[in-house]
Amino acid sequence: MLVPIDRLPGQAAPPDSAHHSVRLAGDLTEDAVGWLVSVLPRSESGLTACAVVAVLLVGVLARIGTARLEDEGKKPKEGLAGLGDVLLAGLAAALDQLPGLGWRFVTGQLLNDGPKEHTAGDVLDRHSAPDPEAAPVEKSSGRLHQMFPGRKNAGRRDASRRSRWATWPCAVRAAIRLGILTAVSSPLLGPVNTLALAGFVALAVAAIALVPAGRRGKDDAATYGPGLWGALVQVLRLSSEEQERGSGHWLRLPADLSRDGARIGVRLPLHWLGSEKERGALAHVIHSRLPGQWVAAYDQRGISPHVVFAPKPPEAPEPELPTRVEWVPSEDPSRVYLGETHSGSRYVDTATETPHWGISGGTGDGKTTVLLIPAVHGRQHGALVDCITMKAAAFKDIEGESGIRVHKSGRQAVAALAEFYVSMKAAEALQGTPEGDALPGRILEIDEFASFVKSAKIWWKYGLKGKGMPPFEAWFHMILMQGRSANHKIVVGAHTFTREIFGDTETRDLIGTKGIVGAASNPKWGVTYGLDAPRVPYKHEVKGRGVIGVTGSPDIEEIQYAYITPYARGYLQQCKPAPDWHARGEMAPWISGAALQEAEEELAIADFLPGGAFMRSVSLATSRITPAPTTSSPRSEPVTSHLTSPDVAAAVPADVASHQGTHHMQEIEQAEEAQLPVFSLREACEAGILPVSYDAARKRVERARNAGADVPEGVTVAGTPYYTAKELTTWWTYITAIRNVRSIPTM
16 A cells, blocks of 8 residues: 655654744744843943833823824724824824934924924014913814913913923024933943944034024924014904913914925904904915915804914816817707717707807817718708808818708809708798608708808899898898798807807897807907806817807806717718709709798798899709800799709799899809909008008098098998908099098088
C-alpha cells in the first residue's frame, strides 16, 4: 500500500497556521518591549521626565481629539473606551497637521490660529480685557458659542493671560517652548547633548527674532482688525459704554482668514434690530474690510445675539452642454426636436396657438443649418415643404429631394407665398370632411426673410409700378393667423426679428418660438424676446450654440442646436415620395375655383399665382423655370392652366381675370430680368452716386423733408430706405439747383 509523501525526508513538519500567527505576534511584542526598555533612561530623573512628557502628550492629544470630534458633531463615549476614541482622533489630527504644527511650534507662532486664541481684541486691547461683569454669552448650537466664551466667572485675569501670550513676539514664544523642551529632555540627552541643544535653541531664537514678522506667518487679525473694528462701531451704533468693553468683546478674527475653517464672529448689541438694510450694511463692511467672500449665519435669539461669517463655499461648476448634438427624429408630428438644453431635450411644439417659429442668426452662425430640421421632420410625417431663399447655395443639402421645393428668385418666391395662402384657404374650407382629413400638412420656410421682403418690395415698386403697401405682407399675416387650423405652418430665418421687417408688432409676435444661434447684441435680444426679458449667458463662440424661448415667456434657455446637415438627404430619401403634382411645380389639387374666388376677393391674389398675369413665366418646380412665351396669352385663361387639374381650372370664374395686357406683361418680365439695383443713402454715397459724404446727404434729406420738399420715396426694408440711382441723381440735381432749401416748392 502506497503512503502519500507530505514532505521530503528529513524536512520538519509544517507548523499549524494559527499557532504560527500567535508565536509571531508574541515575538513582535517582545521585540517592541525590549526596544522601549533599551531607550528608556536608567536614572529616576530620566524616568520622571519621560512620564511628564507622556502625560503632556496624552493631554495634547486629548485636547486635539476632543476638538476634532466636536467639529465632526460626534460625542465621545464614557470611560476608557471614550478616552481611546479621543486619543485616536487626536493622533489622527496630529498626524495630518504634524508638519505645520512642528514648524509653528519651533518658530513661535500660535498653534491654534482659530478665533478662540487669536482675536482682534488681543491686538487692539493689549492692556485691557472685557468687562468681567458683562453678561455671559448664551450657548448656541454646534461650536459657534465658542466664538464668544461665556463662562460665568470668566474675569480679567484669564483674558489678560490669553491676550499677553498672543501678543508676545514669536522669538519669545519660541524661546520658552524650546527651553522647556530642552529642560525636559536633558535627563535623556546627558550634559553634552543638552549644552549642544541649548546652543541650537539660542541660534534658532536669534534667527526667528531677525526674520520679519510677515515672513513667519500670517497675522490677519493684526492687519485687518483695527479697520474692521472702527467700521463696526459705526454700523452697530455702539455707545461709548459699549465701546469700553473692548473690541475683544464684540469681534473675533482668526489669524489666517484664508483657512477653510476660518470664522469671523461679531457680537450684536441688543438694540440692533437686524433689518435687511442693517444686515446689508454689516455684510458690506465685512466684504469691504476683509479679503474673500463670506456667508453670514445670524442668531439673534436670547440675550447674546451674534453673527458668524464663514467662507463662502465654492460655487458648483456650471453644467456644460455638449459641443455637438446629432438630430433625433420625433414620433410626434407636432413636436420638432431642436437640440439639448440644461433641462434636457428641447422641442418646438407646433400644436400651440402659435405654431409658427423662427431662428435668428448672423451670416455663418448656422441659421440655414437649423432650418433643415423642420424640413426633414415635416417630410418624415408626410408634410410638403416649400423653401424660399435669396441665396443660391441655401438648402443645397436637401434641394431636389421628393417633397422639397426651393424657390430662389423674387417672383418665384412671391408666387410660392401666394400659392401657399390659397392652399391654406382651400384646406380650411375642407375641414371636417374625409377629403380634408386626408390632406397632407404643408410647411413654408423663408430664409433670409429681410432679403425676401426687400426683393418683393423692389419688384412691386419698380417692376409692377405698384403704389402703396404691397399685398405680400397681408398674405403673410393671414397665414400666420389662420395656418394652424389648416396645418399650414411657417418657419422664418432672419438676421434679427425687428418690427420693421414684419411690418408691425402683431405680425412679429405671431412667430411663437424664437431661437438665436450665435452671438446676440442687446438690441437683437430685445426685439427677439422683449425689452424686459432677462439675458441668459451662453457660450455663443461654440458652433451651433444659442438660446431659445417663447414669445412672452421668461423661460429662455441655452441650447446646443442639433446638427443634421450630413444626414438630412439620407433621412429624406427614406421618406415616402411626395405626390407628383408637387414635384412638377403645380398648385395643390385641392385648390378649388371657390377658394380662388375667395382669395381674389379678399386679397387680390389671382394675378400673383403661377400662370397669372404677373407670373406667366414662373413655375414652382425646383431648379426649373418655365421659359417665357413668345406671345402673351390673354388673361382670360384660367390661372391654373399648367398647374391644376382640368376640372379645377374650368371652375375658375371669368371675372377673376386680370386687366394686364401683353405689353405690361413684357415690361414686368424685363424688370424681373433687369433686377434694378437699389441703394441705401450710405451705399449711394460710397458708390459715388451722390457726390457728398453720407452725413451731408442725410442732413440734406432731413432739411428738405422739414422744409416740406419732396424727397425720393424709395422702398423701406427693416427701417432702411432704398432708392434707385435714377431717383437719387434726379433729386440731387434738383436740390442743388436751389440755393435756399427752405424755399423749395413741392415737386
